Amino acid sequence: MWVVKIGGSLSHEPTLRNWLDELCEVGGGRVVIVPGGGDFADKVRQYQSEWRFDDLVAHNMCLLAMTQYAIMMQGVRPELVLASSEAKIRRALRDGHVAVWVPTALMRDTPDAMSNWDTTSDSLAAWLSTMLNAERLIVVKSCPIFEDERLETLAATGVVDRRFVDYVNDANYVVELLNKDNVALMRDRLLNMPVT
Known part of the structure; x- marks a missing residue:
């Protein structure tokens, strides 16, 4: 199973449809999409x-921002299955679908390590990858990504959030950042992914 985090910065990009089309075409039963927060989260900041x-309030609102983006993705590709729990994600995959994670179960009544601006949808995607025992986490960004760039540098420059490195430091899955224009690369990797 792969987790593909699609950044909120793609929410106004024509390539968003390309990513969703390709994931639906070749990722059924194997891919969980994690939506970013995008404009919806920017409103929370405002x-x-x-x-x-x-x-804490901002954290809960941002989870709803991610949920809005998830619903929007399903509006673009209705065959995507919204899933708010591990059981629902696994059921969607078992049925041959691509799941889109709706993270409302992470809403909190009291602050914890996740409920701050250092932990955004990037880190939540890493957390989900660990929980699901994923094989790979792909994080899709609209900014240029250079192949040899260190995660610490990407965190320091704000490409990924500050906590992301901590979440993936001891990960037992491959972590890869791709630019929005690398949809063909992702397709090739998925087509060559061993069936388990």
Whole structure:
């Protein structure tokens, strides 16, 4: 199983449809999509600045932002299956579908290590990859990604969130960052993925 995190920065990019089309075509039964927060999360930042509520509130709102993006993705490709739990993800994959994670189960009543701006959908995708025992985590970004760039550098420059490196440091899965234009590369990798 692969987890493919599609950044919110693709929410206005024509390539979003390409990613969803290819994942639906070749990823059925093998791929879980993690939506970013995109514009929806940017609004949370704006409201937090305006109303001064704490990061716990912002965290819960950002999970709903990711959920909105997930629903939008399903609107673009109706065969995508929204899944809010491990059981629902596994059922969707078992039925040959591509699952889109709806992270509402991570909403919190009290602060924890996830409920801050250092932990965004990038780290949540890594957390989900660990929980699902995924084989690979692909993080799709709209900015240029250089093959030999270290994760620490990407975190320091804001390409991935500050906690991402901690989440993937001891990962038993492959971590790969791809630019939005690398959809053909992802397709080739999925087509050559061993069937388990």
